[in-house]
Amino acid sequence: METKNNAMTWLFEILFPRYAWRIKTSDKKIYLTFDDGPIPEVTEWVLDELKKYNAKATFFVIGENIKRNSEIFQKVLTEGHHVGNHTQNHIRGWSKDTDTYLANFQECQKSILELKPSSTNLFRPPYGQIRRLQANEILKTHKVLMWSVLTRDYDVDLNAQQCLNNAIDRTEPGSIVLFHDSLKAQKNLYYVLPRFLEHFSKKGYEFCTIEL
């Protein structure tokens, strides 16, 4: 069953078919993603909430945060979640030349490899910004993973209940849902995530990692 909410996702799939925008399935599966961690407190809080529902998720990590918070990064892995590359310093693809961008991407890959033996083949560009030439290189080794549900949890002007309603309305089987384990998102995240997990658990959904 498709809804009007997915019009943007269809459009993005047509315009940018090389990137993954959702997982094609009719099973009751939701793919939660958390960007910009790991950081103390917020990431740990997310892990505890996920555990309550036996939910698994994919964390798109910033390399410099892994270095600072390697124990929290280990905890993400130990608890059965998946991780992806989100660059070393959270840089914008549109304002960087290809070499600078790729070097920062590689640096994050190295940071992950130092702590995780099998590395990752998932990449999400910060701000969803990536140039064609940057993507050409990254796609040789990685899947570029976007999203179909943007919760806007980072938007401090967005009312938390509205944020929750939007997230619930837009989510359906196969949705890739974007949250942030960041200080900026904390206010909305702490309200929305537990209620989102409860809502879809009651409806019989599973929360799965992304393996492509």
Ligand SMILES: [Zn+2]
């Ligand atoms: Zn980000």
